[in-house]
Every structure is written in structure tokens, then in C-alpha cells.
Amino acid sequence: MFTGIVQGVAEVVQLHDRPGLRSIELQFPPGFDQDLAIGASVASDGVCLTVTERPAPGRARFDIMQQTLSLTTLGALTVGSRLNVERAAAEGAEVGGHVLSGHVDCVATLLSVRQPEHNHVLRIRVPESHRDYLFARGYVAINGASLTIAEVDAAAGCFEVWLIPETLRMTTFGDKAAGAALNLEIERSTQVLVDTVRRELDRRLGAWLPALQSWAAERGLALPGGAPGPDRTGG
Template structure:
């Protein structure tokens, strides 16, 4: 389990490609790599990955075909950076919201509004996910637990959209500061929200049957 509180940014220092498979190596200095062991879970842009090799600060992770298909990790190149969070431990403070590290889809950054002390980002979601997004709800964006500022339903011109407002601390600690329109981010829907919405839909459907 993860909390959505990004602990740092890691640089991709090597990539090994294979058919429908990729191993990437990131540098985890200091506290990010302290006590890390093979088999441990580390979220990269919100994707739960397993440590496969450790060589000093260089830590390897394998990306399977489904991970490459569903997330933005397959778009990474050497020198790119990712948000990193170590798996939560029993007794840790949950400063964000409970997250599984199972990214459901990507969303496109379609616009951003700059202000002196914050940034508002607007994302466009796949049509099927619009029903899970609402004002002041939780959402995971590249592994960061964020509150939805506003949600807009799909129209004839565009798919469902939502925005988040980022404070200076979030901009300083995450790769969201580097995102520009056209970039794709990993999305994890709040599991509780998803369960409630789908349960209500099933109940309503059974009543209409």
C-alpha cells in the first residue's frame, strides 16, 4: 500500500529493452534507498514495481507488457525523472489517501494555469472513468495524492476533464512541475470511490431490470 505522498524524485539512469518487456534502473540516493531489499515495492509515478537488483544507489525494476501498455513508464528515456514512494509500513502516518499502486489508465494534460504560488492543471480522462471523478474527491496523479478542484463531464468537444491545484511544496517535490500540455500522467482512481460508484450502479441496474 502507498499513501500518495511522494518522497522524492529519482532519475532513470539505464534502460534495457526486450520484447514486450523492459528493465529500467533508477538512482535512489540517501533515505530513498535506505534499507531497501530485493523484492521490496517502490512506486514509480504511482506504479507499484518490485526491486530486482541493487548496486549501490542504482536499483533495477522490471516492467511487464501490461505496465508498458497502461502507464506512462514505457515512454521514459534515460535522464527522465519519476516520482518515487516507498511502500507504507504499519504505523506510518497516512498523509494522503490509501493507494494500491495499480494505475488504471493515463490522462492527458490539456492546459495549465500559472499563478505566483500555485499551478492549476487540467487533465482529460478516458470516457469510462468520468463517473469516478467529482469535485473535492481524491485522485492519484503520477503517484501523488491530490484533491480534485473541479470535474467536468464529457461534451461533444472533449472527454471528461478534471483539474488539480498544486502548491509550491508539491511542485518542488514531484515531476508534476515539469509537465506540459500533451504529456500523459498515470491515474489511480480512489479505490473506495470506485467501489461505491460501481455498487450503486449495480443496485440501480438491478432495480431497473
């Protein structure tokens, strides 16, 4: 379990690709790896990875499966890439953000960055499969950081988050420009609620639901429906 409070930024110092598997070595910020053992979990840009080796103080190696590489942004890593990192939460730890599993639901696209005074606003487009789970004032995890959604533009399939200077200092978001790919993990209680309502509508309306959705679409309305999103990935 993770809390979505990023504890620092790590840098990729080595990459080794084998058929179906990539090994990466990360250099952590000072003090991050204290008592970090083989088998421990570290959220890296929101993806739960398991420590496989400790080659030197301040460093750790991780193995990443091909499915994880293809379903997250980790497949695009190169030496020098920077990632948000968080250690797994200890029992009884304060949850300053919201509870995360480290299983990424989808990859979104950063459309634009605005910088009003003392703020940093990211506008992000989400795949259609996960748009129903996003609500203004709700939570979402972006590259492992727990953030509050400021507003949702349902018609455009976008949402915005506003970042304070401290968030920029502790994360890689200040490096991101339009076009960047971002790992998203949906807040689980929201997902459960939306999926439950969707299943209940399907059960109660049955064959009538497509006709109702068509009727609503003609009037610029939207009814929930459709298949759930793709499998999540993580350690």
C-alpha cells in the same frame, strides 16, 4: 500499500528491453534507498514496481511487464526520464494523502497549465471509462501523488487540481506541459460506491435503463451506466 505522499524524484539511468519485458535502473535522491531490499516495492510515477537488483548505493533495478508498459506511461521512459517515487508504507505509517495500491487505472492527458499567483493548476482530461469516479473535493492519485480534485467539468471530461509550491518542489509536475500523459489511480472507496450504485440500477431497472438513459440524454442529463473500466496494472 502507499500513501500518495511523494518522497522524491528518481532518474532513469539505464534501460534494457527484452521480448515482453523492460528492465530499468533508477538513481534515487539521497537517503531514499536506505535499507531498501530486493523484493521491496517502490511506487514509480504511481506504478508499484518490485526491486530486482541493487547494483550500487542509491540505485535499484526493476523489471516491467509488457502489459504494464502498454497500460501506463512507463512504456515511454527514456534514459534521463524523471519519476515521482515513494517507498511502500510501513505498518502503522501515517497516511498523509490517501491509501494507494500502486495499480494504475488509466492514462489521462494534461490539457493545460495555469499559474495564478503562488499556485500551479493542472487541467486534465480523463478517458470516458473513468469519468464517473471523479468528484470535486474527492481524491485522485496522479503519477503517484495524492491530490484533491478542485473541480470537475463533466461535459468536457476534465478535472482540475491546484498544486502548492511544496508539491512542485517534491515532484515532477513542474516539468509537465500540455499534452503530457499522466498515470491515474482512482480512489478505491469512491470506485466501490459508484460501481455498487451502477450495478443496483442495472438490477432494478434492467431493460428500462437504456430507454431512461436516452430520455435523460435528450434533456441534457446523465444517468450512470455502462461497463466498468479496463484492468488496472501495477506490481
